[in-house]
Amino acid sequence: MAARFSSAGVEVVIGSRAPERAAAAVRELERRWPSHHLALVPGTNEAAAEADVIVLATPWEGAVSTARDLAGPLSGKIVVSMVNAMCRWGDRFVPLLPPTGSVAVAVAGAIPGSRVAGAFHHLPAGPLGDLDHELQADVMVFSDRRATTDEVIDLVNCVPGLRGVDVGGLGSAMAVEALTAALVEVNRRYKTHASLRVTGVE
Numbered sequence: 001m002a003a004r005f006s007s008a009g010v011e012v013v014i015g016s017r018a019p020e021r022a023a024a025a026v027r028e029l030e031r032r033w034p035s036h037h038l039a040l041v042p043g044t045n046e047a048a049a050e051a052d053v054i055v056l057a058t059p060w061e062g063a064v065s066t067a068r069d070l071a072g073p074l075s076g077k078i079v080v081s082m083v084n085a086m087c088r089w090g091d092r093f094v095p096l097l098p099p100t101g102s103v104a105v106a107v108a109g110a111i112p113g114s115r116v117a118g119a120f121h122h123l124p125a126g127p128l129g130d131l132d133h134e135l136q137a138d139v140m141v142f143s144d145r146r147a148t149t150d151e152v153i154d155l156v157n158c159v160p161g162l163r164g165v166d167v168g169g170l171g172s173a174m175a176v177e178a179l180t181a182a183l184v185e186v187n188r189r190y191k192t193h194a195s196l197r198v199t200g201v202e
Contacts, residue, residue, distance in 0.1 A: 001057060001082065001120060003029050006038040007131050008159045013041045015048025017066075033131050049073035053080065053155060055120070056107065060085040060096070063103050068110040075113035078148055080155075082120035083107075084180040093185060095178035102173035104142070117143035117152045118173050119164065121180050124193035135161035137195035140176050144169040165198050 002012045002025075016022040022042035030038055041047075048054060049070045054077055058066050063083045067074065081104040085096040100106040108116040119141045127133045139156045141164045143149040153164030167176065186194045 001055060001123075001128065002040060003033065003036075003038060003131055004128060004135075004159050005155075006040050007033070007036045009039070010155075010158065011039045011041070013043045013048045013051055015043050015045040017045055019044050036131055045070055046073060049077070051077075053078045053151070056081045056083060058083060060103055064106050064110045067107045067114075071111045071113065074111050077114055078151060079107065079111060079114045079116050080120070080152055081107050081116065081118045084121055084177050086181040086184070093181045093188075095181040097174065097178070102170075102177050104173040104177065105170050108144075108170060115143065115145055115148040116170070117141060117148050118170070118176060119152050119156060121176055122183055122196050123162075124183075124187060124195055127193050127195075135159065135195070136197075137161065138163050138165045138198045138201075140165055140167045140172075140196070140198075142167050142169060142172040142176060165201060 002014050006012045014022045014025050026040045026042040029040060056063055056067060056079055060083050083103045085098060085103050086093050087096055098106050104118040119139050123137060127135055139162055141149050141152050149166050156162050156164035183194055
């Protein structure tokens with residue numbers, strides 16, 4: 001996701017608890033895509049939290065604790081969760097439902113001073129990470145504040161091939177996050193990289 005934003009002209013800080021991991025990630029992306037001149041900066045999580053918009057892209061188990069540890073610098077900021085909770089059950093992937101019903105709602109509870117939204121849950125990892133492949137997908141965006149949703153949709157729309165779609169408030173988070181496991185199964189069954197399109201929306 002960082003490489004996609006950067007290739008669209010957005011300056012991105014990649015944050016990590018371990019700065020050396022962030023630096024390694026930036027070096028790898030720059031090595032893989034030298035012709036794209038990516039505007040990527042490695043830093044700590046605290047440095048990333050100074051951005052205007054923060055995308056939370058941790059494994060689901062660490063999402064709430066990461067957000068809570070940064071509650072101070074994240075106060076008043078837009079925080080976009082793209083985290084999905086799911087696991088392998090036998091030979092299939094299934095969604096996991098946290099006690100709050102969704103990861104995004106749990107994150108919102110951990111950082112009540114932030115403007116929490118959800119987006120980017122359904123983008124297939126392969127095409128997302130291939131900057132020579134133009135994405136063609138709708139991105140479901142939810143937040144309890146319409147202004148926050150609008151700002152996140154603007155961010156989505158800056159990436160060629162993506163269109164943000166307002167799907168309501170945080171009450172939609174459980175359905176949006178759980179759908180990801182079904183899309184993973186579609187990809188496994190049909191050996192493809194499926195994404196979503198919402199028809200009838202202008």
